[in-house]
Amino acid sequence: MSAVVALDVGGTGLKGAVVDRSGRLLCAERRATPRDEGPQAIAEAALTFAGDLAAGGPARDAGGTVHVALAVPGLVDDTAGWVRLAPNLGWSDLPLRTLVEERLDLPALVWHDARAAALAEGMLGAARGARDWLLVTIGTGIGGAVIADGRALHGTRGAAGELGHIGVAPDGPLCACGKRGCVEALASGRNLSVRYAELTGEADVAAEQIVARAERGDVSAQLVWETAVGALAAGLAGCAALLDPELIVLGGGVASAGDRLRDPLARRLATEVRFPPAPPLRTAALGERAGWIGAALAGWQAAGAEPGEVARWTL
Amino acid sequence: MSAVVALDVGGTGLKGAVVDRSGRLLCAERRATPRDEGPQAIAEAALTFAGDLAAGGPARDAGGTVHVALAVPGLVDDTAGWVRLAPNLGWSDLPLRTLVEERLDLPALVWHDARAAALAEGMLGAARGARDWLLVTIGTGIGGAVIADGRALHGTRGAAGELGHIGVAPDGPLCACGKRGCVEALASGRNLSVRYAELTGEADVAAEQIVARAERGDVSAQLVWETAVGALAAGLAGCAALLDPELIVLGGGVASAGDRLRDPLARRLATEVRFPPAPPLRTAALGERAGWIGAALAGWQAAGAEPGEVARWTL
Structure with missing residues (x-):
């Protein structure tokens, strides 16, 4: 039934997850953010991480990755998938969605991390209803x-x-x-x-x-x-x-x-x-998981899942 | 082509207007708010004013009134057409939309005056576009x-x-x-x-x-x-x-x-x-007229006019 890769890009860590359409968590992994190596290295680490998850065993076993969704802190244009400014990552004017799509040859979305967390808390967490x-x-x-x-x-x-x-x-x-x-x-x-x-x-x-x-x-x-x-x-x-x-x-x-x-x-x-x-x-209710859960929800909705469908997830 | 009656209910004055679908102002009238006579008298004055405009010559000549729209200050539930609290008018928990509909036997809407003004400034005024x-x-x-x-x-x-x-x-x-x-x-x-x-x-x-x-x-x-x-x-x-x-x-x-x-x-x-x-x-851009212009816009949209249609008004 295929998979969505969700990545929460933070100043200290990158949280990655592979989630199927029914909300099953197929894989969760955390990697350190290479802060000391500069903005370029952080972008490279995020792209590599997303690529590893998208091509990895859990996604392959589920039938392949259909969408990649990233949650990013800072000034993020969700519509364009463009990071205008992310001081904690050293990024400015980074066309992150395009970079992901070109590297992985998969549709992608990039959302502000608080808006991703809000989607998660609203659908599955403290603000349900x-x-x-x-x-x-x-x-x-x-x-x-x-x-x-x-x-x-x-x-x-x-x-x-x-x-x-x-x-x-x-x-x-x-x-x-x-x-x-x-x-x-x-x-x-x-x-x-x-x-x-x-x-x-x-x-x-x-x-x-x-x-x-x-x-x-x-x-x-x-x-x-x-x-x-x-x-x-x-x-x-x-x-x-x-x-x-x-x-x-x-x-x-x-x-x-x-x-x-x-x-x-x-x-x-x-x-x-x-x-x-x-x-x-x-x-x-979702603590530190809200960012990647929200990205996964947004990714699955972009891949065609109905809001009523993902609202039943029990992640 | 019929008419909408718009009424801006303020603490000092009631501003009434009759507007046709093309945005022509058929009639404009101002009456004093009977502040000293209490909340009931103010409500009665608004109902009478709306009724006079709805049944008056300009509306009749245009083919009759199809909707009545009121803009009211205070705490207003636009969806229910209910005035929760309007300190300047002495009103609390007034089901104004129902009162208008029953008295005039016409569909009505009641909006907060600032939201009505915002509709007007957004479609025809300083915030166009x-x-x-x-x-x-x-x-x-x-x-x-x-x-x-x-x-x-x-x-x-x-x-x-x-x-x-x-x-x-x-x-x-x-x-x-x-x-x-x-x-x-x-x-x-x-x-x-x-x-x-x-x-x-x-x-x-x-x-x-x-x-x-x-x-x-x-x-x-x-x-x-x-x-x-x-x-x-x-x-x-x-x-x-x-x-x-x-x-x-x-x-x-x-x-x-x-x-x-x-x-x-x-x-x-x-x-x-x-x-x-x-x-x-x-x-x-619309000054003191923004309230009733917004009410007229909302009234005409409720009566079936498209946003693109009323956006061409030159009121």
Whole structure:
């Protein structure tokens, strides 16, 4: 019944999967991203990985690969399959879809990773059944996706959903984007560590450690975490006013804090949003797998599977 | 060739129009909103007005009314034609579409006024040809509409586009919504007057007067206007990050300041938005007519006119 190859291209790792039309995972593999070897080497590694999976035993046994689908972080034009800018991979203006199609002689698609994750959470995860909702991904950076009438908005340059760069503290710390006080500058995993190091002198403490220390009474960790939750609440309050979503889904590594993020954030959000009342918050269900699962869903739909068909997957 | 009755229901006036399928304005009339007589009287006035236009000479001469379309401010469920809450009219949970249909024995629709204005500006006005854009209406209050792929988002309760309640100054003045420092609390027409009165003791100076005084060197007026522009820039910067629009259209009474709003706002927005660059700003083209023109467009499309057909109107 043939196979789709899905690849989630991240700054530290490449996650690959081969999935058949019924949603069976035929093969899953992870390779390190060759960050130190430069943008070209990362692109080459992604192409080689996709090629290996497409031609590999599991895909061959299933009857051959019919589509290749990639999820990529950054500024991605999903329609053209073009990566405009991916700072974590060093890419700019990379016609990735064409490169894959030419190398593998297979139809391909390239989606922004948060929009792929939103497709997965919407069809199979925490937002199943929701039509108008918001995904916020809180990891090394902060991004997200806006889902309206069941479809993730693309925006005019593919940058819709970049809610990490909503400003919430005009005098706050400088963000990588050049602005002060973005949500990302206060609440991303990387910046939680930076803020904690500023207070304590202790560098490279991971976000999950900071959350754990805050729970154990570490006052610096509490301050950093409360500031982060407040920044997220302020940013999401603006999103809620603008979009009136029925649900906000919290994804990304920092959201794996679960209720330790969701509960205080819901309390803060309730004070920030007056009328209509704040939407409920839910922790993402698919974790780190959302990117490649979404790519596989998009790939199979591009290969002719109906939405109702892939919605029954139990991946 | 028959007629559609369009009615823009506002807090101070009701604007009615009778439009034929080719976009000819057969009749335009304005009546005062009976604010002092309460919510029931306002609803009755709207029903009577719509009935008078539907049965009047111009509609009869055109071959009869085929649809009635109303644009209403507040929290409006366009799909159900239900007004959940319209503070300026005193309405809550009013099944307006059903009331119109029963009274006039004609098919009707009820839309949020900013979404109606967005339809008009998108098809016939400042956003012609744009697919992903944002309308901000700066009048007595501040609202707007989010247009994605050519359609205005509705949100889960009909409240999408309420960007006046994006918070930009946590210690700012109290907003009518109960929160501090909303864009509306700093930049709406009504609040420009309130802020100016706080500084000078002079009450009820209209927004356009404040803009004129600021130009003539009135320091208090300059402060109020610069603060308003800064609040709008901060709010719109967040919207731009979240939605990546190709264009922002400035509508409502305060936007009739034209370049005196657009130019300083564009400068502030350029400093607030880093990457991707800030979208261009354009002043709305249809002014106060956008609400009823949008209602007429929606009414004619509901009555079977094709989008390509009504897009040729020269109203």
